[in-house]
Amino acid sequence: MKTPKRLLPLIEDGLIDEVLSQLMSGKEATVYTVLSDSEVRCAKVYKEAAKRSFKKAVQYQEGRKVRNSRRARAMEKGSKFGRDQQEEIWQSAEVDALYKLAHAGVRVPEPYGCFNGVLLMELITDADGHVAPRLNDVSLSPEQARHDHAVVMQDVIRMLCVGLIHGDLSEFNVLVDENGPVIIDLPQAVDASANNNAKDMLTRDVRNMTNYYGQYAPELLKTQYAKEIWKLFEKGDLKPDTKLTGIIEVDTRPADVDAVMLEIKAAFKEQEERLERLAEANKSD
Numbered sequence: 001m002k003t004p005k006r007l008l009p010l011i012e013d014g015l016i017d018e019v020l021s022q023l024m025s026g027k028e029a030t031v032y033t034v035l036s037d038s039e040v041r042c043a044k045v046y047k048e049a050a051k052r053s054f055k056k057a058v059q060y061q062e063g064r065k066v067r068n069s070r071r072a073r074a075m076e077k078g079s080k081f082g083r084d085q086q087e088e089i090w091q092s093a094e095v096d097a098l099y100k101l102a103h104a105g106v107r108v109p110e111p112y113g114c115f116n117g118v119l120l121m122e123l124i125t126d127a128d129g130h131v132a133p134r135l136n137d138v139s140l141s142p143e144q145a146r147h148d149h150a151v152v153m154q155d156v157i158r159m160l161c162v163g164l165i166h167g168d169l170s171e172f173n174v175l176v177d178e179n180g181p182v183i184i185d186l187p188q189a190v191d192a193s194a195n196n197n198a199k200d201m202l203t204r205d206v207r208n209m210t211n212y213y214g215q216y217a218p219e220l221l222k223t224q225y226a227k228e229i230w231k232l233f234e235k236g237d238l239k240p241d242t243k244l245t246g247i248i249e250v251d252t253r254p255a256d257v258d259a260v261m262l263e264i265k266a267a268f269k270e271q272e273e274r275l276e277r278l279a280e281a282n283k284s285d
Helices: 005-012 057-061 069-077 080-103 142-161 198-214 218-222 225-235 257-284
Strands: 018-025 029-036 039-046 111-115 118-122 174-177 180-183
Touching: 005 018, 005 039, 005 118, 018 039, 029 118, 039 080, 080 111, 080 118, 142 180, 142 198, 142 218, 142 225, 198 218, 198 225
Parallel strands: none
Antiparallel strands: 018 029, 029 039, 039 118, 111 118, 174 180
């Protein structure tokens, strides 16, 4: 096939030997199969921000740390330099997450690096060497659904233990090889401690997966894994090997409204103080 323009620099640098075919085109990237270092791999070419259709990207980027104060200010102002920096952070987020999650034992494609907005990574294949299907295209027995759901929940736990939430997890972002589920598509990965939407995104990820597997094993639909995981996370009791029950005790005691209001006021005060410190720090740069 004709070599896409965005892949030409990687061929010139010897990172890619040949472009074999287009694998898919999605909302944030186009993926190609390529020959690289004598192996068939994936090259994920991120679309420019103006051409992406990923919704509410700002929610996902909240809390991502930018060490360089000049870059941070430029991003806040929305200058061309700032937009370029924001784009670079968006593109590098996935490869950073892949390295981090692979080290944590989460089943994700092995990354080989991100070069000029192109992510080189492992091609996930089935037992016959063909491109692995998405979970959405696979039929499961009740036993297999229960087993794979447990595997995915354990991976969600491992992700959270290293501070990340997928943020867009569904049957369309999971591949199935001969060993089970492999989680893909992580440019929107959320910082669990710094993003105010973290709990809601974790809840949605878990709900999406439970609803899908629940088609084959309906008893899964009665579980409350998201609440159980988040409760353990908030208490600092979540570990990579935590075994879940899917059951959570409901607190029937009446809410202490005064205590809640005090916590809210304290949080507002803490935020105001943080913003003041940030303003002072920016003045001194």
